[in-house]
Amino acid sequence: MSSEPHLSHTRPDGTPHDPRVPLLLDAHEVTVRFGGLVAVDAVSAQFRAGELVGIIGPNGAGKTTFFNAISGVQLPTSGRLVAGGRNLTGRKPHRFAAHGVARTFQTPRTFAEMRVRDNIEFGLKFAGRRPRKYVFWGDEESVPWALRTPQSILKLIGLDTLADLPAAAITPSQQRLLEIGMALATRPKLLLLDEVAAGLTEGEIEDMARLIRRMRDELDLTVIWIEHAVTVLLRHVERVIVLHQGRKIADGPPAEVVRDREVIEAYLGDEMEPGQEDGPAAVLLPGDRPGPAGPGRARSAP
């Protein structure tokens, strides 16, 4: 890591858990209802500058719906969203993007017929655009060098050799990287990553995790990361939020969350072998799809 250049040079390593660090996004009692189904049930969460937060939960727990709500894609039924001190409740996604909230989608949604470079440039020309006066007065200085041009962003995500291909022509794992690049091009403060490691090989997942940490450390970004592969996620994040049936059931450092009674019952239960219930090593077992028999088996263990 030390051989690679620092990406911004604007900030020495911060202290992520300092309560004096400003609040970037405050989601208050966010509820999303589809007809009779409550997908997200009064979830409150605060995200401070420089945090790397993971969100986990079983299938259908409302992770992606929560993401959609805090990026403006899904209008919440009730609740309040404040980003950077500005109330954005009920606003359209482009307002969120303009206030520094960028996101990726679970299935890569790149502009298929545009070239890879144009995909990156798109964000730079809209949410990431600096009005001419700022460039003129030298405010461009405050943008980390890695986010200044399409070329530098492509280099950061490692796709600089594919810049002239159409986005439809690159592999799915490269498309995931391109998605991240497109989000970075909006020059965000908060980056929402929705299952960016799904379908990648072991090695690729490690690379992805390293890229995410590097973006957080060197680009001053706050990162919220949804992942189905809990083991990888718990290894890298400092705080984890657990959703279950639309409710938030835990929020804290990974080591504490995996000992939480409710979390084990609801989600991690079936991954625990009897007698191994103490210690986070228990969740480092492979497999993260709790079947219907999961909690029952955990309860029947002697």
Added chain:
Amino acid sequence: MNDRQILTRDLLVLFGLTGWALSLPYYGSEFAVSMALTCLMYIALATSWSLFCGTTRYLSLATAAFFGIGAYTSALTLDTQGWALAIAYGAGIATAVAVVMGALVLHLRGTYFAVLTFGMTELIRHAITTWEKQVTGTVGRVLAVVPERDTVYLTVLLLAVLAVATSIVVRRTRFGLAMRGIGSDEQRAQTLGVDTRLVKIAGFALTAAFAGAMGAAMSVRWTYIDPTTVFNPFIGFQTVLIALIGGAATLWGPLIAAIVFSLLAETLRLQLPQLYMMTLGLLLILSVLYLPGGLASLRWDTFKGWWNDTRAWWKEKRYEWSGDKARDERREKERRVVL
């Protein structure tokens, strides 16, 4: 070719075509000029239609509404306001209607959008018919003061050139990029900071402005207009057909198709009037099946591809019909039994 060279090429081609069209009234017959007028009308309509609908993939059938509004505005204002102002009013009122219509229906996609724009066209047509019956007492109006033929031709030419030039320029701006983004993945464009609602309404209004101006300019050709003539849904359908067959996502496709179509339509109408619509339908089916990118996507490789496909198909058929295929299959079966 890089971007700059493409821009130069496009502008040069446009310049050349304009020069040619300008010289036409000096040597062409009355018939040629009248056909060129139809040509230019569809060039302007299809190019401006595909500028918005082709790039954003919002299939609008409301062209006839804007065309008719332009024509009616022109008919009402021509004798008091003069030619240029009548066209400006036509474009202006069509734009205003498009902004209202866009604000109402542009959040819908696909079939719903297409059907609603068509429904609104019919609504406007019937509203104007009713208004004429109730308020003015007569349906239709006569254009008494009509400008000279050359004035009309030059105006229509100017509008067509303006439409193509706008298309060339807009495709290179942020506005054009935003529309391409909407066509590719609207929600993604939105999360990257595009105010999609604003962009869509602006694009729709731009299309309407050209259709309105064109309606205002072409109304004088009829000397008598009524709602059934100028709000004829066929104008809208034909615009869409031309743009789709030419290649709605391209710059030159609608222009090429508009020329081909006007010539073809005129010839067919004279030679085989019953087959005219059938030929149009057949062409649309063929282009959707074999040339989804439109006429503008035709390359030498396309012909080679068709040729190779046909040859491969013929070879396969010969293999089958000669009995060789059956024999080979029998032998293969026997060989498997032995093993």
